[in-house]
Amino acid sequence: MINELDVIDWSSMTHAYGPADEVPGWLKAMASTDAAVREDALSRFYSAVHHQGDVYASTTASLPFLFALADDPVTPDRASIVELLVSIGSHAVERCENVYIDGPNHNDGPDYAGSAVVVRGRADSFAAYASDADPLVRRAAVEGLGLFIDDAGRAAALLRDRMSAEDGVRERLLVVEAMATLALRVPDAKDTAKAWFGVLAGDTQNDPAVRLAALVQRARCAPEHMDADLVPAAIGLLRRITFVPPRAQGREATGPGPVGSGSEPGSGAGDCQCPDAVPASGTASAPAQPAAAAPDVPPQIAAAFEDLARSNSVHSPATSLLRTLHEVLDSRVPERTALLTEQLGSPDPGIRHDAIRMAKDLMTSWRGDHSALLVRVADGLVPGDPYTAAEVAETLGSLAPIAEPVREALAAYVVAQRTAYGPEVWATPNPQVRRAHQQAVMALARLGDRRVLPSLLTALDKGVDAWRAVQVAGSLPEAADELVPRLCRELRRVDLSAPGHDMGTSALASALGRLGDPAAVPVIAETVTAAVADGHWPIAATALNALAAFGPAATPALEVVRTVTGAVGPDVRVAAATALWAVEGSTEEVVPLLEDLLDSSRRHEAADALGRIGPPASRVLPRLRKMLTADYEWTRVHAATALWDIGGPDESALVVRTLLDAWQENGATANHAMACLDRMGTAAASAAPFVRAQLALARRGDWFFGVGKDEELQRVGRAFLVRLGRIP
Known part of the structure; x- marks a missing residue:
């Protein structure tokens, strides 16, 4: 069927980035004998034709060819194709009631309904894939049994059969989740599913992870019937779960690795596919480091993509069902806190690691005294596990407004790292140790703790990840005497006329404004002039706001400020007028400038500035x-x-x-x-x-x-x- 690709007028259709001309080439490449070619094609298809879950007419047109690839036993990486089909189908079925037409014809808009029809029409294919000889294909297909088969009895029977046929814990967890999906989608299946979940949860011969999954999915399907025994029962099962492969005991600890798809399924306790390096303490090895970014990519951008990759990592097969349990518990914060406390102390390193992010989600979503949970999270600041310690430190940094109870734990970790790796640990070549130390320093700096100063000075003097130090330098005004000269030096080095100028210019100006040392006024004023000359309006506005923070102490920059009050960008004009008032307090000059800006895109900032002037702006x-x-x-x-x-x-x-x-x-x-x-x-x-x-x-x-x-x-x-x- 791949040979029929050219019959379709792909150019009449679009994907996320324009015309769909490239789609047939990607579909053909998915059948290549070259693994790199297949991987690239699949990645490009996801990025454009199934962009962030979107489904287009070109996606629908691709489905027959994707099914043909999945049906052919000689297709390499069939599991990846089945996984793609399930993803397209799940998004299509979920959103098929919403019909959006963005362009003059159907080919230009989303096509959830069209894809849903095709995928539902091939429900039998998913039943076949779920019993395929290839265990990875079976694993990828199980979700489809709950999503695309509308006959409740048949779908439930197929899922029960899969549970009996599979002996791998991860596969069995997927079957339980698929049964819950079926029950929530097809009301006729709910009673059958709930009864089945009850049997699974109560069978002491089942793996504790499977029993926990059944307990969670039953609560998910009938939250109105949750009782006080749910969390204690879940905790009791959680204490018995570990996915650490026994053969790996005794190796060096570097952190838990994410669950992947390349290990042999059906291996029981080792099904989480954590890497082999697991010491007796139960800490698993971290994933391979991402490839180095291109030299012209700003470090902030490279770090953002690395953070995104980490945020999507899952380190235990139990993570999905535990997240589901937290969703079911919702506002029951004490019960969720008790559950998280248990997760953070689990014998399984993957469960412990993924609990860090869940704890963050709880504390960022719900009010209350989270001191005990913060301390429990901070227990993960273990010097021998920098991968996990970095996750802990980053989480505590994001919770800085409530993180005072863990100040000393952060400080102890920073000191321990300096002792173990030397005073310049901030710049150590070991990427995991470096990230863990930097995140701990940044979290402690956000608490205004001067003990981080040596590391920040190393960053600025060595030029290693200095942009991270700049982010938090403004939190230490009592260290302005040492930080300001270095930040001024960095700001003077920026050439705003050069292509790809430093993205951290605004951060430098803001940090200097927060530190409040008037010695920075001349270099900030120079930045205003340079930014306006090259049309960098946001940078100029930020620098002007920094000058305003100095008040009358910024009088030496007054002439620079006055010369840009008529700049092209309204963001610069409002910042200049605001700075002019803060420095000089000239109502007669400033009020008309701000009044004119009440009709601009910066009307909000202009109104705020007029409010600060008060009655003289009547x-x-x-x-x-x-x-x-x-x-x-x-x-x-x-x-x-x-x-x-x-x-x-x-x-x-x-x-x-x-x-x-x-x-x-x-x-x-x-x-x-x-x-x-x-x-x-x-x-x-x-x-x-x-x-x-x-x-x-x-x-x-x-x-x-x-x-x-x-x-x-x-x-x-x-x-x-x-x-x-x-x-x-």
């Missing part, structure tokens, strides 16, 4: 009241806060109403609104019941809200209520 009050009618809630919030700061008590009723309406509409506005309500004090007393209700919520804001913002919201909100005599 001429803009009519403009601000007009902004209160905007459709965009953020525009209304910025206008309302400026209206109060300038107009005072006469505007209080309108301001409070606007802020609370916007807060209800978009929770991301909460901090901005709360800060204004706090400034209003008793004038905002009518907002107290709403604020109290918001503080009583157990869940933090949306994922982009962040722990820091939520902790600040709680702090300011409580202070506001206390001042009103309404102690929360």
